[in-house]
Amino acid sequence: MRVVAKILKQAPLSLSHIIARTASFATPTSKKNRAAPQNFILNNQTAINQMNQAAPELDSPKLEVKGLYKTFDRLVVLENINIHLKANEFVCIVGASGCGKSTLLNIIAGLATPTSGTVLIDGETVLGPGCDRGMIFQNYSLFPWLTVSDNIGFGLSLKGITKAERQERIHYYLEVVGLKKFSNAYPKQLSGGMKQRVAIARALANEPEVLLMDEPFGALDAQTKEQMQQFMIELWSKTQTTILMITHDLEEGIYLSQRIYIMSANPGQIKQEQTISLPPSRTLDTKLTPKFIEIKRHLIQTLRENPLSENP
Ligand SMILES: Nc1ncnc2c1ncn2[C@@H]1O[C@H](COP(=O)(O)OP(=O)(O)O)[C@@H](O)[C@H]1O
Numbered sequence: 001m002r003v004v005a006k007i008l009k010q011a012p013l014s015l016s017h018i019i020a021r022t023a024s025f026a027t028p029t030s031k032k033n034r035a036a037p038q039n040f041i042l043n044n045q046t047a048i049n050q051m052n053q054a055a056p057e058l059d060s061p062k063l064e065v066k067g068l069y070k071t072f073d074r075l076v077v078l079e080n081i082n083i084h085l086k087a088n089e090f091v092c093i094v095g096a097s098g099c100g101k102s103t104l105l106n107i108i109a110g111l112a113t114p115t116s117g118t119v120l121i122d123g124e125t126v127l128g129p130g131c132d133r134g135m136i137f138q139n140y141s142l143f144p145w146l147t148v149s150d151n152i153g154f155g156l157s158l159k160g161i162t163k164a165e166r167q168e169r170i171h172y173y174l175e176v177v178g179l180k181k182f183s184n185a186y187p188k189q190l191s192g193g194m195k196q197r198v199a200i201a202r203a204l205a206n207e208p209e210v211l212l213m214d215e216p217f218g219a220l221d222a223q224t225k226e227q228m229q230q231f232m233i234e235l236w237s238k239t240q241t242t243i244l245m246i247t248h249d250l251e252e253g254i255y256l257s258q259r260i261y262i263m264s265a266n267p268g269q270i271k272q273e274q275t276i277s278l279p280p281s282r283t284l285d286t287k288l289t290p291k292f293i294e295i296k297r298h299l300i301q302t303l304r305e306n307p308l309s310e311n312p
């Protein structure tokens, strides 16, 4: 983090420059990379044994939802949901309003309990909210009485992180989301896009294993929404944070993710899984490419053939 501080003392940079230059210090992923195991190779055979043991873990999901059901009274909202995210993947769940997306994300966040089924993070069953999951809501959920800096550092104070470390992380994530000049501003002084960037900085400052996002750009105007999508592409491509985002916007899902799950409603089910075979570095012009349009056309046709709601 000292190197990060040094970089941040330099002249103002664009978001993409800052992230590019500091990516290897940014996230839990990069932290883990830095903390590589010591004394790894004891001898050849030990090394081979260790690699064989380590191999399955590389493929094991970061997040897994298995056979999940949720019922409110007699209403079955989620039926047999099975999804997974590999480490560093950006996955979107796309579904119509009311199909159960928020219910699913709240269960993954540990804010609600499933009627049956399991949520696992790194193979450990989720039993409630935890620092391993950062949550971004549509309505920003900032504390209006706290400054931008204090909002970002709020969770860190609760975790008992020292003031010096807190300041360092706040400073760093303010720079990552391009809001350094607004560190002492209050949420009411910020635009919708800026508020959402503060919420993202706050979640990232806690260095979660998985970032969960519930229609984070749903309340933004079309232009700001596109800017935030571009921001997310840059953030993800440089920090490689594992992200699960839900949206009702198919185009947004295709643009941002490596893989998409399509949900149907009544009851909420996963109807389709689609790998998005676009290059990982995307710009807004990617949405105009023949490949993007082909993927979108294919998914729209699939949705027409399999309406999202069986019982509208
Ligand atoms: N606490 C609750 N009690 C009863 N019904 C609920 C509750 N939360 C959500 N629902 C119902 O579950 C369905 C899915 O809601 P939600 O997960 O918010 O959908 P989405 O996020 O896809 O718009 C809706 O029919 C909603 O009315």
Ligand SMILES: [Mg+2]
Pocket (backbone or CB within 6 Å): 101, 102, 103, 215
């Ligand atoms: Mg919702």
